[in-house]
Amino acid sequence: MDIIKETYEKIKNMEVRGAGRIARAAANALKEYAETIMHLDDEEFKKKILEAGELLRSARPTAVSLPNAVKYVLNGLKDENPKESVIKKAEEFIISSKNATKNIGKIGAKRIRDGYTILTHCNSEAAIEVIKTAYHEGKDIKVFCTETRPRNQGYLTAKALCDEGIDVTLIVDSAVRYFIKEVDIVVVGADAITANGCLVNKIGTSQIALIAHEARIPFLTAAETYKFHPKTIVGELIEIEERNPEEVVEFEGKYKKIKIRNPAFDVTPSQYIDAIITEIGLIPPQGAWYIIEKYFGWIEHEQ
Numbered sequence: 658m659d660i661i662k663e664t665y666e667k668i669k670n671m672e673v674r675g676a677g678r679i680a681r682a683a684a685n686a687l688k689e690y691a692e693t694i695m696h697l698d699d700e701e702f703k704k705k706i707l708e709a710g711e712l713l714r715s716a717r718p719t720a721v722s723l724p725n726a727v728k729y730v731l732n733g734l735k736d737e738n739p740k741e742s743v744i745k746k747a748e749e750f751i752i753s754s755k756n757a758t759k760n761i762g763k764i765g766a767k768r769i770r771d772g773y774t775i776l777t778h779c780n781s782e783a784a785i786e787v788i789k790t791a792y793h794e795g796k797d798i799k800v801f802c803t804e805t806r807p808r809n810q811g812y813l814t815a816k817a818l819c820d821e822g823i824d825v826t827l828i829v830d831s832a833v834r835y836f837i838k839e840v841d842i843v844v845v846g847a848d849a850i851t852a853n854g855c856l857v858n859k860i861g862t863s864q865i866a867l868i869a870h871e872a873r874i875p876f877l878t879a880a881e882t883y884k885f886h887p888k889t890i891v892g893e894l895i896e897i898e899e900r901n902p903e904e905v906v907e908f909e910g911k912y913k914k915i916k917i918r919n920p921a922f923d924v925t926p927s928q929y930i931d932a933i934i935t936e937i938g939l940i941p942p943q944g945a946w947y948i949i950e951k952y953f954g955w956i957e958h959e960q
């Protein structure tokens with residue numbers, strides 16, 4: 658169980674972060690754990706691996722990639738050789754997740770024209786892949802990255818793009834409306850997409866979408882199909898994670914009584930989203946229901 662507890666801690670404290678990365682880390686932990694308990698009989702194996710899955714999925718509540726990955730792997734328990742199948746499914750998930758990001762890059766890059774300035778928020782592998790692909794296709798592009806308080810994941814994005822040789826400018830989160838007239842397109846990642854086409858992503862995303870809408874600038878989200886939330890199809894709400902206030906600021910003495918709230922995500926309504934870039938193509942937000950029904954029907958029908 659060590660690998661499971663270790664991975665749980667790393668996801669919880671954001672040592673491993675990003676919706677895609679946490680999903681792959683969970684799948685990999687289940688695979689490694691399964692390999693250590695192969696000697697158990699099927700019943701005992703099943704009990705232990707289900708417990709491990711429960712713990713992993715409780716590490717962070719918002720990004721649906723995490724429970725979707727766990728469910729994908731644990732679905733192997735229904736096969737004739739459950740132990741081998743769990744391991745195979747974990748490997749499959751990791752490979753298909755990486756391929757999905759690559760495809761999103763190719764599909765999304767078609768929307769980036771030569772000379773474009775792109776704005777991105779937080780640190781999304783999928784959004785970065787779109788930007789990198791466009792750049793390596795020879796397009797002359799510039800990127801604005803928001804700082805993304807309180808954890809400043811925008812610094813990671815700025816460094817990753819700079820390493821590629823891309824012209825990148827870091828701005829504070831509150832400067833988006835000031836700079837929007839210099840922006841041609843917004844591309845962000847996704848922690849979850851709901852059945853009605855709303856986007857759950859890093860706090861501040863919905864403000865950026867509103868600003869883009871006001872300025873008539875296209876707003877795109879890059880989301881692998883495993884970021885679509887199956888249970889929103891039956892009206893389940895997505896829990897927004899509120900993290901430790903100390904991530905924002907630490908006051909001393911009498912000022913400790915100042916309340917601090919630190920939601921990690923917000924919800925962007927579908928009317929502010931022009932398109933969702935998935936690995937199977939670019940879809941309008943209204944197409945989210947179709948993706949969930951097509952790819953996650955098996956999750957709902959099992960319950």
Ligand SMILES: O=P(O)(O)OC[C@H]1O[C@H](OP(=O)(O)O)[C@H](O)[C@@H]1O
Binds near residue numbers: 675781783845846860
């Ligand atoms: O899967 P990829 O595209 O990498 O990331 C998707 C999203 O995951 C991140 O969450 P956090 O930093 O883990 O809270 C950001 O909200 C980002 O947009």
